[in-house]
Amino acid sequence: MPSALALRPAHAPACSAADPPPARPDADEWTDAAVLAGTTAIADGALKAAAAAIDGGTYPLDIMARLGAAGALGVHLDRFGARFGLAVAAMQAASRSCGATGFLMWCHDVCGLYLEQSGNPALSGAVLDDHAAGRTFGGTALSNPMKAFAGIEPILLRARRVPGGYRVSGMLPWVSHIGPGQYCGAIAGVTGAGDTISHEIMFRLDCDRAELKPCPHFSGMEGTSTWGVRLDDVFVGQDDIIADPARPFIGRIRGAFILLQCGMGLGVAEGSLDDMLAVEEALGHVNQYLDDRPETIAAELAELRARVMRLAETPYDGAPDYLIDVLDARAQVSELALRASQSALLHQGARGYLMSAAPQRRIREAHFVAIVTPAIKHLRREMARLSQEILPTGSLQGGRP
Amino acid sequence: MSLLEPTDGLGPWNQFLCRACGLIYDEGEGDPDSGLPPGTRFADIPEDWACPICGVTKSDFEPYQRRAPVAPASIPAAPQRRAGVVIVGGGISGWSVAEAIRAENATIPITLVTACDGSLYHKPELSVALGRGLSPDALRRETGVTAAARLGVRLMADTVAVGLSPERHSLRTTRGTLRYTHLVLAHGARPALPSSLDPALCWRVNDLAAWSGLHDELARGPRTVAVIGAGMVGCEMAEDLARAGHAVTLLGAATLPLPDLLPEPAARRLLAGLQGVGVRYQGDSLVRGLSRRPDGGLTITLADGTSLAAATVIAATGLAAPSRLVRSAGLAFDHGIAVDPTTLRTSGPDIFALGDCISIEGRPCRFIEPIGRQAAVIAHTILGRVHPGYAHAAPVIRLKTRSAPIALHGAPVAGSPWHVVEESEHRLAMEQRHDGAVTAWLAA
Numbered sequence: 001m002p003s004a005l006a007l008r009p010a011h012a013p014a015c016s017a018a019d020p021p022p023a024r025p026d027a028d029e030w031t032d033a034a035v036l037a038g039t040t041a042i043a044d045g046a047l048k049a050a051a052a053a054i055d056g057g058t059y060p061l062d063i064m065a066r067l068g069a070a071g072a073l074g075v076h077l078d079r080f081g082a083r084f085g086l087a088v089a090a091m092q093a094a095s096r097s098c099g100a101t102g103f104l105m106w107c108h109d110v111c112g113l114y115l116e117q118s119g120n121p122a123l124s125g126a127v128l129d130d131h132a133a134g135r136t137f138g139g140t141a142l143s144n145p146m147k148a149f150a151g152i153e154p155i156l157l158r159a160r161r162v163p164g165g166y167r168v169s170g171m172l173p174w175v176s177h178i179g180p181g182q183y184c185g186a187i188a189g190v191t192g193a194g195d196t197i198s199h200e201i202m203f204r205l206d207c208d209r210a211e212l213k214p215c216p217h218f219s220g221m222e223g224t225s226t227w228g229v230r231l232d233d234v235f236v237g238q239d240d241i242i243a244d245p246a247r248p249f250i251g252r253i254r255g256a257f258i259l260l261q262c263g264m265g266l267g268v269a270e271g272s273l274d275d276m277l278a279v280e281e282a283l284g285h286v287n288q289y290l291d292d293r294p295e296t297i298a299a300e301l302a303e304l305r306a307r308v309m310r311l312a313e314t315p316y317d318g319a320p321d322y323l324i325d326v327l328d329a330r331a332q333v334s335e336l337a338l339r340a341s342q343s344a345l346l347h348q349g350a351r352g353y354l355m356s357a358a359p360q361r362r363i364r365e366a367h368f369v370a371i372v373t374p375a376i377k378h379l380r381r382e383m384a385r386l387s388q389e390i391l392p393t394g395s396l397q398g399g400r401p
Numbered sequence: 402m403s404l405l406e407p408t409d410g411l412g413p414w415n416q417f418l419c420r421a422c423g424l425i426y427d428e429g430e431g432d433p434d435s436g437l438p439p440g441t442r443f444a445d446i447p448e449d450w451a452c453p454i455c456g457v458t459k460s461d462f463e464p465y466q467r468r469a470p471v472a473p474a475s476i477p478a479a480p481q482r483r484a485g486v487v488i489v490g491g492g493i494s495g496w497s498v499a500e501a502i503r504a505e506n507a508t509i510p511i512t513l514v515t516a517c518d519g520s521l522y523h524k525p526e527l528s529v530a531l532g533r534g535l536s537p538d539a540l541r542r543e544t545g546v547t548a549a550a551r552l553g554v555r556l557m558a559d560t561v562a563v564g565l566s567p568e569r570h571s572l573r574t575t576r577g578t579l580r581y582t583h584l585v586l587a588h589g590a591r592p593a594l595p596s597s598l599d600p601a602l603c604w605r606v607n608d609l610a611a612w613s614g615l616h617d618e619l620a621r622g623p624r625t626v627a628v629i630g631a632g633m634v635g636c637e638m639a640e641d642l643a644r645a646g647h648a649v650t651l652l653g654a655a656t657l658p659l660p661d662l663l664p665e666p667a668a669r670r671l672l673a674g675l676q677g678v679g680v681r682y683q684g685d686s687l688v689r690g691l692s693r694r695p696d697g698g699l700t701i702t703l704a705d706g707t708s709l710a711a712a713t714v715i716a717a718t719g720l721a722a723p724s725r726l727v728r729s730a731g732l733a734f735d736h737g738i739a740v741d742p743t744t745l746r747t748s749g750p751d752i753f754a755l756g757d758c759i760s761i762e763g764r765p766c767r768f769i770e771p772i773g774r775q776a777a778v779i780a781h782t783i784l785g786r787v788h789p790g791y792a793h794a795a796p797v798i799r800l801k802t803r804s805a806p807i808a809l810h811g812a813p814v815a816g817s818p819w820h821v822v823e824e825s826e827h828r829l830a831m832e833q834r835h836d837g838a839v840t841a842w843l844a845a
């Protein structure tokens with residue numbers, strides 16, 4: 001089995017941090033090798049240098065633009081060959097340097113997925129072209145609806161039907177990769193008479209039409225431009241509808257949505273492995289007494305990555321067994337990132353505990369990987385639910401004998 | 402905890418839950434950081450107040466009733482430092498392995514992971530219990546918790562094994578990842594339901610929990626029940642339901658029940674027995690669909706276009722071993738987890754399997770009798786004791802249809818001829834021969 005390091009692409013010539021993003025990236029140039037090389041160059045150069053600043057609050061839109069130009073934000077789309085494995089690999093490469101940026105890539109990737117899969121010409125034309133190439137930016141506000149669909153919490157946005165569309169109100173906490181001039185995919189419950197929800201709609205929310213409220217400080221990932229979003233009777237017309245009803249749409253993209261997240265955790269784990277290896281020469285004589293040594297982490301990372309890559313070949317497989325495989329891989333990615341980052345700090349000791357050091361940052365990144373929806377607990381709950389035998393219920397009131 | 406007692410005559414302080422982040426606003430405590438002194442009633446909070454954690458406003462709060470605190474379940478304090486044996490499945494197979502190991506060794510750590518509650522019960526009773534008026538409690542011989550304490554086993558109930566990494570000896574479950582020195586797969590088989598049958602509309606009887614649901618539904622008095630599938634479980638259930646007073650139709654795909662197992666004269670006796678207790682047998686019936694009528698009853702549609710009404714439907718259409726767990730771990734699977742016929746080792750290192758989930762030479766064998774012998778072999782191997790190994794032999798099959806009991810010995814081959822040895826009003830004996838030797842015989 002190749003080691004995790006061996007799976008990495010050969011290094012391409014690094015472009016300097018000063019390179020401006022090309023005005024019009026040519027999609028034909030987005031070959032697998034070019035995308036990976038371009039992403040790795042950005043990750044190992046400008047992104048690595050900026051990681052501490054991003055952790056503390058710098059929103060790296062410039063770097064996101066360059067990742068977009070390199071193809072790292074578009075290759076999972078059908079129009080570019082639905083290369084999910086490549087999208088995960090690119091996210092891994094970036095997250096190896098900076099977990100927060102890996103998360104931004106995921107937010108951006110799934111937003112692109114919504115726009116394309118919507119089949120709405122108003123969203124899947126020029127709007128998507130700009131998004132896929134990183135010329136415009138948008139995220140995803142699906143944490144609450146995803147949990148609502150799994151029966152964990154009530155849905156927070158409410159829509160009312162009006163001529164020509166809907167009017168939506170409500171408040172969402174914690175939506176990342178948004179800001180003035182940006183957008184995100186969101187879901188609202190359509191209320192009818194008596195405040196009951198008939199179904200849900202999914203739509204593109206233009207952030208300029210909502211109020212963005214600053215969030216309290218997080219312990220890390222501060223550069224993810226995360227806001228509370230308040231909607232006050234915002235009109236949503238046909239041009240912004242991603243899916244109506246939303247549930248079948250979500251059912252179709254759920255596997256792809258969750259699978260893509262694996263790139264983040266794989267990258268954080270791989271970065272942690274780098275941190276361990278960096279001190280092996282100097283500290284190996286004492287580090288040999290630790291659990292989760294580099295070779296252990298590397299072996300698990302390689303196996304898990306190979307499994308994720310296999311799953312990435314069929315992202316729209318609708319079978320429950322496939323979905324459980326995806327949930328299982330995503331949960332293991334979280335567990336591995338937690339263990340690897342913890343071990344990296346123990347390997348580095350005090351130097352890793354410095355506020356400027358990568359290991360302490362990666363620990364907080366790994367914690368984020370493990371708590372962002374779907375969190376480890378949500379994944380396990382959902383796997384338990386999907387594994388259950390479906391049996392008749394409610395037939396008690398049913399029928400004459 | 403509020404220090405202040407309410408004096409405004411509006412009753413005790415109330416709590417409100419933020420639906421977005423779970424923060425609880427307690428009127429007695431207020432939110433001093435946002436200028437709400439202790440004792441501020443929710444109704445008196447200004448509309449522009451925001452949740453101090455996530456920033457949503459007042460309208461996203463809802464009245465909150467404190468849940469009764471859940472006492473942490475007491476679990477054995479002994480920390481599981483050594484990985485030990487992990488068993489997946491709390492059916493007869495899983496518990497038999499735990500018993501067999503403990504009979505020889507009192508200290509090796511054992512963890513039993515099971516998707517059900519781990520209750521011990523004798524599954525064959527499920528197809529005779531309604532007629533005897535037994536309740537779920539009467540069928541449960543011991544709770545999982547009691548058995549675990551008796552055997553010194555760490556029980557992880559309501560826990561599903563979801564992933565397996567053989568090289569690292571690690572098993573992923575819905576309650577965390579476990580390391581093992583040896584893994585025993587005993588997760589059984591699951592009902593195989595034709596895609597034309599909606600699982601939410603028909604019962605399958607393959608475990609105590611499902612049987613208990615069926616039992617509850619039938620407890621309200623006699624009903625019309627349709628049993629789809631005239632295999633062993635279908636025939637036994639049909640008779641049991643009839644004995645319990647229900648109006649039963651048994652739907653079989655062939656002209657006679659149990660066509661794969663029984664020669665025609667034996668199947669005729671079985672049919673007569675079933676009819677004698679009131680079962681209506683409808684042969685040559687392939688089910689196409691199942692739906693609920695507006696009045697709550699169910700309609701079964703058949704391939705010939707006719708249909709049938711029933712209040713309760715039970716599907717007994719066979720079992721299949723689930724393959725996802727072992728296949729995604731790269732273990733060999735062939736109609737069941739492929740095991741070595743003498744050691745019961747799977748193709749993965751230190752992984753064994755037994756019971757309903759395995760196949761030997763591509764053939765499953767889903768009966769009680771082999772399980773005890775399989776468990777003993779696995780326990781001995783894990784403990785490093787010598788053992789002659791498992792020798793597979795087809796178990797005697799006894800159909801528990803009291804109206805027409807049938808016993809089948811040897812290895813019957815479907816399609817090869819049966820010879821009548823004895824036939825009288827009270828007894829039928831037949832046998833199959835191969836190269837002059839008797840290979841199977843039956844008594845009905």
Ligand SMILES: Cc1cc2nc3c(=O)[nH]c(=O)nc-3n(C[C@H](O)[C@H](O)[C@H](O)COP(=O)(O)OP(=O)(O)OC[C@H]3O[C@@H](n4cnc5c(N)ncnc54)[C@H](O)[C@@H]3O)c2cc1C
Pocket residue numbers: 107139140141142143144147152153154173174175176177218221224226371372373375418419420421422423424
């Ligand atoms: C830095 C950061 C960025 C984020 N970015 C995004 C983003 O871009 N998009 C996005 O959609 N989300 C985002 N999130 C949200 C994130 O995905 C999770 O949804 C969030 O962390 C909350 O999930 P949880 O697992 O903590 O909720 P859980 O612990 O699973 O709680 C679920 C729900 O249970 C309910 N609850 C809690 N306590 C009780 C109780 N006592 N009684 C009854 N009910 C209760 C609450 O309604 C709660 O919301 C972000 C979070 C962070 C920290």
Ligand SMILES: Cc1cc2nc3c(=O)[nH]c(=O)nc-3n(C[C@H](O)[C@H](O)[C@H](O)COP(=O)(O)OP(=O)(O)OC[C@H]3O[C@@H](n4cnc5c(N)ncnc54)[C@H](O)[C@@H]3O)c2cc1C
Pocket residue numbers: 489490491492493494495514515516517524525526527528560561562563587588589590606607608634726755756757758767768769770799801
């Ligand atoms: C109605 C009926 C009547 C029968 N009558 C007879 C008879 O008369 N004579 C006879 O010899 N045989 C009979 N059988 C067959 C016999 O009962 C079975 O062969 C035997 O009980 C199988 O036991 P097992 O432990 O291998 O599987 P099961 O009893 O199916 O146990 C499997 C266990 O694994 C758990 N599990 C499943 N998946 C997972 C997972 N992913 N993670 C964790 N846990 C999991 C389940 O919750 C369960 O506890 C009958 C069967 C039925 C259904």
